[in-house]
Each structure stands twice: as structure tokens, then as C-alpha cells.
Amino acid sequence: MEYDAFLLVSFGGPEGPDDVMPFLENVTRGRGVPPERLTEVAEHYRHFGGVSPINAQNRELLAALAEELPRAGFNLPVYWGNRNWDPYLTKTVAQMRDDGIRRAIAFVTSGYGSYSACGQYLEDIARARAEVGEGAPVIDKLRHFHDHPGFVEPHADAVIAALGTLPDRDPARTRLVFTAHSIPNAMDASSGPSGARYSDQVRETAGLVAGVAAPGLPWDLVWQSRSGPPQVPWLEPDVNDHLEALAADGVRNVVVSPVGFVSDHLEVLWDLDNEAADTARRLGLNFARAATPGTDPRFVSMVGELIRERTDPATPRRALGRIPTHDVCPPGHCEPAARHRVAS
Known part of the structure; x- marks a missing residue:
């Protein structure tokens, strides 16, 4: 082509x-x-x-x-x-x-x-x-x-850099928290008839980044930037609610990595650098936010x-994960469920 x-x-x-x-x-x-x-x-x-x-x-x-x-x-x-x-x-x-x-x-x-x-x-x-x-x-x-190395590796290096800024890096009290934009549960379910739901892809990315950046360090996947009618169920937990739970469990050091994003746009700068950072400060957590790939x-x-x-069909496809990706999405993949709409 x-x-x-x-x-x-x-x-x-x-x-x-x-x-x-x-x-x-x-x-x-x-x-x-x-x-x-x-x-x-x-x-x-x-x-x-x-x-x-x-x-x-x-x-x-x-x-x-x-x-x-x-x-x-x-x-x-x-x-x-x-x-x-x-x-x-x-x-x-x-x-x-x-x-x-x-x-x-x-x-x-x-x-x-x-x-x-x-x-x-x-x-x-x-x-x-x-x-x-x-x-x-x-x-x-x-x-x-x-799961491309050109996406995973910059995220991993950013996590390593963020971990290095924490005043206390005791592994027993440190957690990696990966975030992505929440979407309605029904939209997530409709995104994966071929076994590749949005939430599955994000979880795979988080695992790949954690495996490179901090093998053995506990990590969680949470969600941010929910919008839409409150009666519609969206992917949870929210990052701020999760920080509350971590603090209650004795965690004191948190690195938040926005693996759902390619650059530091508003939902990263506001929802994480302002709201999540404020939540961490109130809870007494040491907080660092990892950068996105950008350029x-x-x-x-x-x-x-x-x-x-x-x-060039002879070019090998570089992929670190196992969830399939598509040049042309198969029928039913990435189609709307009840026409849900969400900012991304």
C-alpha cells in the first residue's frame, strides 16, 4: 500500500x-x-x-x-x-x-x-x-x-524517574498506580468481542510498564476523568478513592503513571497534578506523577x-503483549454500546 x-x-x-x-x-x-x-x-x-x-x-x-x-x-x-x-x-x-x-x-x-x-x-x-x-x-x-515498545518504554522510564523523586522508597510501603480515562462499563464490554477490551489493553500496558520499571513492586490499575450521567456505571475505582484506600492500608509512597495517555494534556495536568496530588497531600502520601511519552x-x-x-507486509510487528491489535478492526470491535459518548 x-x-x-x-x-x-x-x-x-x-x-x-x-x-x-x-x-x-x-x-x-x-x-x-x-x-x-x-x-x-x-x-x-x-x-x-x-x-x-x-x-x-x-x-x-x-x-x-x-x-x-x-x-x-x-x-x-x-x-x-x-x-x-x-x-x-x-x-x-x-x-x-x-x-x-x-x-x-x-x-x-x-x-x-x-x-x-x-x-x-x-x-x-x-x-x-x-x-x-x-x-x-x-x-x-x-x-x-x-504494547509497542515505543509507547511502553517511555512510560517505564518515566516511572523510574518518578520513583527516584520519592523521599521514602521502602518497597513495603510503596505502590505504583496506573491510570487511564474511565469509560462506561457497557462501552468497555462492547470494545472486545475479539478478546481485546479497552480495560484489558490498559491492564496489559500497565503490567508491561511495571515489569520494566519496577519488577516486583505492587501495582494497581485505576481510572480517572469520569464524566456523563451519574446513573451510568463507569470503570472504577477512581484514582482519588484508591488513594484513600491505599493510605488506609499503610501505603505511604505512590507513583501515578497515566498510561492511558500519550501526552500531558488537561486531564493529566488537572485530574492528577491538581486533584490527585491534593488528595495525596491531605492523606500524608508521598506522591509523584510519571510523565507521558509526548515527543x-x-x-x-x-x-x-x-x-x-x-x-511492507514483510515488516515484523513489534508488540510486547499478547492481546491482539488490528489494522482494520473486526466487525463489532470498538462499536458504541447504546451510543455512549466520552471525552478522551
């Missing part, structure tokens, strides 16, 4: 205070999220001047990829389109058509499978192509990468490897 462009597809975020509420309304449209919840989340963004960190991080990643892809043998123009804010995906696809692009390979800033992390992005791409109409380029999405050279290089996998 030959491609003539590379497309970065991401969630998007506000670029200033006036963008915050329109952005949140885009994210939550049709989901029944109470207005008071939107107001609460809006304050999180305003804490950072109304600017989502994800935009600058995507620009940095795109710049790094523009340098890396030619080194990997892919002289492709690079484009960027978002689900929820400018540059909107439809606008980007229209620009690609006008530039004469016929077939592009897309990298989505989520390493996992589920409706919100994979299936909804496939819908976004299909909708953008339909809205652009005749001449819209064909766009193929790269596979999930939850780590191994993560950037991974994207080139994933393209090589797609374009």
Missing part, C-alpha cells in the same frame, strides 16, 4: 477563554451531561488560561514527525485534524483534497481500542470524507499501539514503524 500524506487525528481543545464553553458543548453534545458539570470542567480549562495543552503538544508531535518520517523513508506531507476544535478534521480533509492527496495514513492520539478511543475516530474520518465529498482522499488508520524519540519513531508495518 502506498500513501501520499500523513494525517494526525486528535481530540482538540480550546485556544482561549472564549473557546471553552463552545468546545465543551461540542464534546458533550447529545450525551446528557448536566450544565453544572460543564461549568465545573470549564473552570479546569480556565485554570490554564482557557488554553488546552493538547494543542501545543500536537504541534510539537507534528513537528517531530515531519523530521522523523523522512528518516524512516516516508517523504509525506503532514496534516492535522481534530474531532472537537480547530483545525477540524473536515477542514483538514478538504485541504488535503485541494492539495491533490489521494490516500493518507492516519495516526490517532490514542493507543487503545474502544468506541471513544478508536471507533469514534473512524466515524470522524468517514464523516469528514463524506462532507468533503467527491475527491476526498482515502484515509486508513494505523493500528492500536498499547520522546522512541514514541515518534514508533509512528514510522507503524507506517512501515502497513506498507
